[in-house]
Amino acid sequence: MQIQLNNILQQVKDELAKAATVAETDSIRVKALGKKGQLTEILRGMGKLSPEEKKELGQAANAVRAEIEKLLEEKFAQVKESARKAQFKLETIDVTEPGVPYNIGTKHPLTITIEEISRVFKSMGFSIAEGPEVETVFFNFDALNAGPNHPARDMTDTFYITEKTLLRTQTSPVQARTLMAQKPPIKIISPGRCFRCDTPDATHSPMFHQVEGLVVDEGITMADLKGTLDTFAKQMFGSEVRTKFRPHHFPFTEPSAEMDVSCFKCGGKGCRVCKGSGWIEILGCGMVHPNVLDVGKLDTEKYTGFAFGMGVERIAMLKYGVDDIRLFYDNDMRFINQFK
Numbered sequence: 122m123q124i125q126l127n128n129i130l131q132q133v134k135d136e137l138a139k140a141a142t143v144a145e146t147d148s149i150r151v152k153a154l155g156k157k158g159q160l161t162e163i164l165r166g167m168g169k170l171s172p173e174e175k176k177e178l179g180q181a182a183n184a185v186r187a188e189i190e191k192l193l194e195e196k197f198a199q200v201k202e203s204a205r206k207a208q209f210k211l212e213t214i215d216v217t218e219p220g221v222p223y224n225i226g227t228k229h230p231l232t233i234t235i236e237e238i239s240r241v242f243k244s245m246g247f248s249i250a251e252g253p254e255v256e257t258v259f260f261n262f263d264a265l266n267a268g269p270n271h272p273a274r275d276m277t278d279t280f281y282i283t284e285k286t287l288l289r290t291q292t293s294p295v296q297a298r299t300l301m302a303q304k305p306p307i308k309i310i311s312p313g314r315c316f317r318c319d320t321p322d323a324t325h326s327p328m329f330h331q332v333e334g335l336v337v338d339e340g341i342t343m344a345d346l347k348g349t350l351d352t353f354a355k356q357m358f359g360s361e362v363r364t365k366f367r368p369h370h371f372p373f374t375e376p377s378a379e380m381d382v383s384c385f386k387c388g389g390k391g392c393r394v395c396k397g398s399g400w401i402e403i404l405g406c407g408m409v410h411p412n413v414l415d416v417g418k419l420d421t422e423k424y425t426g427f428a429f430g431m432g433v434e435r436i437a438m439l440k441y442g443v444d445d446i447r448l449f450y451d452n453d454m455r456f457i458n459q460f461k
């Protein structure tokens with residue numbers, strides 16, 4: 122039995138020499154010292170021995186057990202330490218590595234332009250109204266005094282969805298919707314998307330943005346229109362710009378006009394931006410046609426109003442010197458990032 126004990130000790134030593142992990146070491150412990158382990162097995166066999174032999178072997182077994190426990194303790198300390206070192210190595214952080222740059226988003230130039238236009242009008246007491254992009258033929262044309270034979274109703278200009286619905290070609294239908302929903306005094310702007318059957322080129326896009334404006338109250342005159350839009354132009358393009366109004370035609374206004382601003386690039390001398398004329402066309406406007414006021418069932422003897430509409434892309438292109446409208450929709454970050 123003494124030989125057996127020595128064998129167990131030697132076997133434990135051999136196995137421990139090879140063990141590299143906590144789990145391996147523990148299975149050596151179980152095999153030698155566990156309830157069904159080799160040492161326990163030997164002690165069980167002692168029953169048949171004489172008291173003398175029992176004492177002798179008991180001491181020898183205890184000595185071997187103590188020796189094995191000591192060896193295991195040392196080995197456990199060793200494998201735990203190397204496991205800890207391996208873990209540290211795995212989790213090592215190189216504080217000298219350069220950081221991973223985080224891409225901060227920027228506002229789209231069209232958003233910036235709409236916000237700027239809105240800010241100016243809000244400071245003059247306007248509020249924001251909204252209307253649907255899928256609109257009825259009634260609101261897009263009929264309610265705006267564009268009769269059945271108006272050229273804009275032609276299929277070539279308008280995306281029809283059904284016979285009675287379309288993608289709005291302008292933000293002007295919000296005028297009619299507002300007149301139906303609110304009583305004067307009315308003072309709103311309405312920024313939004315519009316759609317026209319145009320082939321894309323440097324100045325055309327089938328989807329674009331407008332900002333509509335409508336003011337209706339007692340005693341509103343053309344002077345209110347000119348004063349409001351002149352103030353807008355100076356806030357938007359610089360206090361030195363001058364404005365001029367040229368007669369024009371729109372179905373929903375009478376009289377109608379287009380407003381030009383003196384070129385904010387060259388000051389009016391003539392340059393590439395104003396194509397040598399010194400003036401830049403910015404928006405359409407006019408006094409609201411009585412037929413449109415009728416949509417809101419307003420007393421046209423008592424109430425008058427003015428309206429205006431401008432293209433957001435056109436203003437952004439002029440303001441930022443962008444020469445191709447398609448750049449706004451490409452989402453090329455090299456373009457967008459310039460507006461940070």
Ligand code: DAH
Binds near residue numbers: 291293333373407427
């Ligand atoms: N809706 C017109 C267009 O798309 C722009 C416009 C002109 C709007 C005159 C108006 C206005 O409200 O009074 O060309």
